[in-house]
Amino acid sequence: MNLTQMIASVGLKSYFSRPRQEIIEAINSAAQRLYFWVLKEQNGWFMKWDYSLVFEPPTSVNDAGMTNGSAVLTSATAGFELGDQGLSVSVAGAGPDGMPLVANIKVFTNATTVTLDQVAQATVVNAALVYGGSEYKLQPDVERIVRIREQDPVSGTWRIVHSTDFNQMSRLQAMFPSMFAGGASSSSTDSPFSYYGPYEKDDGQFYIQMQPTADEARPLEIVYNAQYVEVQDENSYFMLPAELRDSCKDGATAECLKAIPDDNWEAYEQGMNDKRNEYLVILRQKQISDPPKVGQYLDEDSGSDDGWPVIPGSP
Numbered sequence: 001m002n003l004t005q006m007i008a009s010v011g012l013k014s015y016f017s018r019p020r021q022e023i024i025e026a027i028n029s030a031a032q033r034l035y036f037w038v039l040k041e042q043n044g045w046f047m048k049w050d051y052s053l054v055f056e057p058p059t060s061v062n063d064a065g066m067t068n069g070s071a072v073l074t075s076a077t078a079g080f081e082l083g084d085q086g087l088s089v090s091v092a093g094a095g096p097d098g099m100p101l102v103a104n105i106k107v108f109t110n111a112t113t114v115t116l117d118q119v120a121q122a123t124v125v126n127a128a129l130v131y132g133g134s135e136y137k138l139q140p141d142v143e144r145i146v147r148i149r150e151q152d153p154v155s156g157t158w159r160i161v162h163s164t165d166f167n168q169m170s171r172l173q174a175m176f177p178s179m180f181a182g183g184a185s186s187s188s189t190d191s192p193f194s195y196y197g198p199y200e201k202d203d204g205q206f207y208i209q210m211q212p213t214a215d216e217a218r219p220l221e222i223v224y225n226a227q228y229v230e231v232q233d234e235n236s237y238f239m240l241p242a243e244l245r246d247s248c249k250d251g252a253t254a255e256c257l258k259a260i261p262d263d264n265w266e267a268y269e270q271g272m273n274d275k276r277n278e279y280l281v282i283l284r285q286k287q288i289s290d291p292p293k294v295g296q297y298l299d300e301d302s303g304s305d306d307g308w309p310v311i312p313g314s315p
Contacts, residue, residue: 001245003027004234009249013268014256023256028231030251034244034276035228041280046226047146048241050139055150055193055210056217058133065127066094066120071106074113075129082108086203089131094120104201105131117202133213136220138198138206141239143227145198145208150191150218158221159191161210243282247275 001009010023018026038046064075073091084105094101103118138145148161197208229239240248251272257265 001242001249002234003231003236003238006245006249006252007234010252010256013253014260014262017260018256022259023252024231024233026252026255027248029255030248030272031231031238031240032228033251034240034248037276038244038283041283047283048139048141048224048226050222050224051219052139053136053220053222054217055136055214055220056133057214058130060128060130062128063126064091064094064129065125066091066101066123068121068123069119071103071116071119072113073105073116073129076112078129078131079111080105080108080114081111083137084108084114084132086137086201086205086207087132088135089116089129091120091124092128093124094122094127096121098122104203106203134211135207135209138208138222139224139226139239140205140237141226141229142198142206142222142224144225145222146225147221147223148195148208149221150193151221152191153216153218157189160189161191161193161195161220164194164196164211243279244276247272247279250275 006027007020007023010026011018011020014023035046059078061075061077063077064073066073073089085108087105089103089105091101091103093099101116101118101120103116105114106117107115109115145163149158150161151158193210193212193214195208195210198206199208200206226239229237231238238245250268254265254268254272257268
């Protein structure tokens with residue numbers, strides 16, 4: 001269920017009596033209640049498993065075109081996508097003194113045209129273009145990465161991708177031993193790849209970089225602790241997992257009915273609680289053993305009071 005569907009459903013169940021903005025506020029209120037409930041159940045953690053990314057070889061074509069002084073990049077074969085915004089590209093000969101222009105994709109126009117965050121220093125036609133394959137944008141609610149795995153395309157085995165920061169990996173393994181069975185070396189679950197990050201770019205998004213580059217496509221699994229991201233409208237990122245969204249819808253409906261007032265709000269409130277408890281069963285199936293409690297985080301030096309690196313700006 002996406003936000004457009006949820007807003008429409010809550011409006012229908014509350015007899016179209018509440019304005020759109022009030023419905024969005026009710027969804028936010030219900031979502032935050034569920035978020036903090038999970039934090040309470042999980043000793044301060046809201047763990048999510050993201051399988052949306054694929055670690056794949058970089059795109060490399062030889063028909064890129066740019067005009068001196070322009071940031072527009074065209075290629076008939078690159079196959080740009082909306083999700084490419086923010087990714088780094090290299091355009092041969094378009095930089096100063098005939099060097100490659102290394103920039104980030106700022107605006108996606110269509111599959112053949114994007115705008116970069118830097119202008120070309122020279123006009124190029126049929127130039128070599130390389131992008132993607134190593135840099136990946138994280139979800140907006142990522143607060144701190146717990147584990148990354150890639151799936152070996154031959155054996156199908158999920159293998160742990162270790163951070164280039166050895167101290168960070170040591171802390172992760174000490175805090176979540178069941179998620180790192182086998183240790184950091186000589187383990188059959190270890191991947192030959194590693195990752196660097198997360199780091200923030202000019203677009204305000206956080207990224208990781210995989211190394212070395214992939215030889216063929218490999219699904220990625222990113223397990224992370226999530227922070228709450230507020231819903232602004234139908235196009236907002238909705239951070240609640242799919243298993244909690246029906247519960248959120250019932251909670252938002254209850255709030256709208258209570259404002260009328262309508263006695264049916266109690267039934268929807270109970271529905272929210274029942275579905276929330278059903279999610280707990282699913283959550284416990286994924287739950288790590290003995291998750292630690294988390295104190296307040298410190299933003300200074302990208303560190304926290306427990307020695308764990310955190311994304312700057314997280315609470």
